[in-house]
Amino acid sequence: MTTPESVVRALAEPTRLRAFAAVVLGAGTLADVAAASGLKVKDAGTALRKLREAGLVEGEPARPADLKPLAATLTEAMPADGLAPFIRGDKLVSLPVAHERRRKILEHVASHAFTARTYYEEQEINERLQAWCDGGELDHVTIRRYLVDFGLLERGGGLYQAQPLPM
Template identity: 90%
Template sequence: MTTPENVVRVLAEPSRLRAFAAVVLGAGTIADIAAASGLKVKDAGIALQKLREAGLVEGDPARPADLKPLAATLTEQVPADGLAPFVRGDKLISLPVAHERRRKILEHVASHAFTARTYYEEKEINERLRVWCDGGELDHVTLRRYLVDFGLLERGGGMYQAQPLPI
């Protein structure tokens, strides 16, 4: 599946990026890609295979895949309230270092994962946070700890209570 994360991962490797650029500029065969990118034929072939597996290149001769559907999903998933690139849909991608921005992201997660003044067992907290962490940089335990540290979840007596967010 072509996701923004996969695209970045695949193109982060310099030879793949060079091969992709060659395809975008019109190189269609491995020999053309090698010549246009300055890669050895073998390296161009490996890069082309990885680009095909990632869904960035298709066909023979090679041509760039249509990435418009991917771009459309990005515009649908990116929050309009300044949470990008940290939140995409109901996924937490990463947390910012800046305290106020981090708090804003954590408030967003808490408001979507929990109901204020509701008690939850730790197992349910973990299940709800795992969904948010799937594919991101944080694990659910770290996220839970941040939510407690920021006062968005209160822990006591083996239960957690979601706190109301400031207005």
């Protein structure tokens, strides 16, 4: 199955990227791909095999695979309002450096992970945030600290309270 991760993995290798570019630009035979990409025939053949395995190239002569279904699933999983680079579905991928964008992302996580004016024990906060952090660059402790720093969670007496978001 072609996933965003498999596409990135396949195209991260320069030889495969050159071969894929050649196919996209119209090279179909192994000789054409080698000539258009500047690769040796053996290397072009290996690259085409890997691109086929990744679901990026299909057929003989080679042609780019239809990636519209993959694009559709990406569009569905990406939230609106500029959150897409940082949130995929219900996963926090990374945080922006800019203060206002970071706040917006954290507000999104808080609004989906917690109910305003509700008290939570630290273990439950951690579990809910771990679910958001699985597979991303960030850990739940860092996110919890940011939520407190931004006033989205208040801490006191061993409990956390989710705060209402500004309108």
